[in-house]
Every structure is written in C-alpha cells, then in structure tokens.
Amino acid sequence: MSVLMTMRVSGDPTAVEKFAADEGAMFREVVADATSRGLISHHFYGNERELLVVDEWPDEASFEAFFKHSGPQIEQIMTAAGVTTEPTVEYWRHLEVGDDVG
Template identity: 30%
Template sequence: MSVIVSVKIFGDTNVFTRSLEERADEYREISGRGRAQGAIHHQFAVGDGFILVIDEWESAAAFEKFFSDPELNAFIGSVGGDPNAAPEITVGESIDSPDKF
C-alpha cells in the first residue's frame, strides 16, 4: 500500500514561486528522479511563509531515501527553503474510502 507524505518547508515563498519558472528544468529533473525512486503523485502549495509538498510514494522508505539526498536539500535551500528550520514531515498509509475522489 502506498503512503501519503506532506512536507511543510519554511522559507521565502516569493523566491520559491519565481524558481518554478526560472529553474523549471531542474524541477523536471528532480521529478524524474523521484518517479524512478517510487514517487506516484506530487504537488506543491504555498502558504504564509511556507511551501507545502503533498506526495504519494510507494513506501515511506522510498520517500525517506529520496528526501535525504544532500543534493536535494541543497536545491531546497537555493529555491527559498530556510536551511535553519527543519521541515515538518507527516507520513500516513493511503487508504480507500467511499468519499474518495
């Protein structure tokens, strides 16, 4: 069964939002690496002083291996993530329900 992962990264959302266009090729490359390592779905959202990542992964271990990559963490810092604030990570087993859409 897959897992749903939410990652709340504190940082500068203006820098992050600009990077989505300015560094689009890097995001695509990272996305490809994620899919090769077990990512099923991926989406970003922004809030007041944070970036939210909502993913679905084949397993928590696959996500943990991907997210612990020092290169990825350096990239996060370079696109607005605050290197002094640890991300808030929540992982839960994906389940089906009658109201799922």
C-alpha cells in the same frame, strides 16, 4: 498500500515559484529522479510564510531512500525559497471510510 508524505517548512512561496520559473530544468530533474525511485504524485503548496510538499509514494522507505540520496538540487531549492526551518516530514495512510471523492 501507498502513503502520502507531507513536508512542511517555513519559507517564501513566491521565491520558490520564481526559482522554478528560472530553473525549471532542475525541478524536472528532481521529479525524474523521484519518479525513478517510485514517486506516484507530487505537489507544492504555499501560504504567505510556509511551503508544503505533498507526495504519494509506494511506502515510507521509498521516499526516505530518495531524500537521503538526492543530489544538491533539493538543498538549492530550499535555499532559494528562503527556508528557515528543518523540514517536518509526516506520513499518512488512506483510511477506508467510504467518503472518497475524486
């Protein structure tokens, strides 16, 4: 069963959007690498002072292997986003309670 991985950091969502617009190829490279390691889905979210990454992976080990062996691009993205905290990574499993939508 797949897991959701959430990664939360303090940073500037506007800055990461601008960096993505300027460096779209880098983002595509990171996603291609992650996909080759099992990534199922990936989304960035932000509020005024935080970034939240929500990914779906086959299992925790797949994400951890990707993140451990990822190149300098993720660090460059975090720097450009003005990240000021260590990432908080959590894993979530789907609960079968009969109320899924979508």
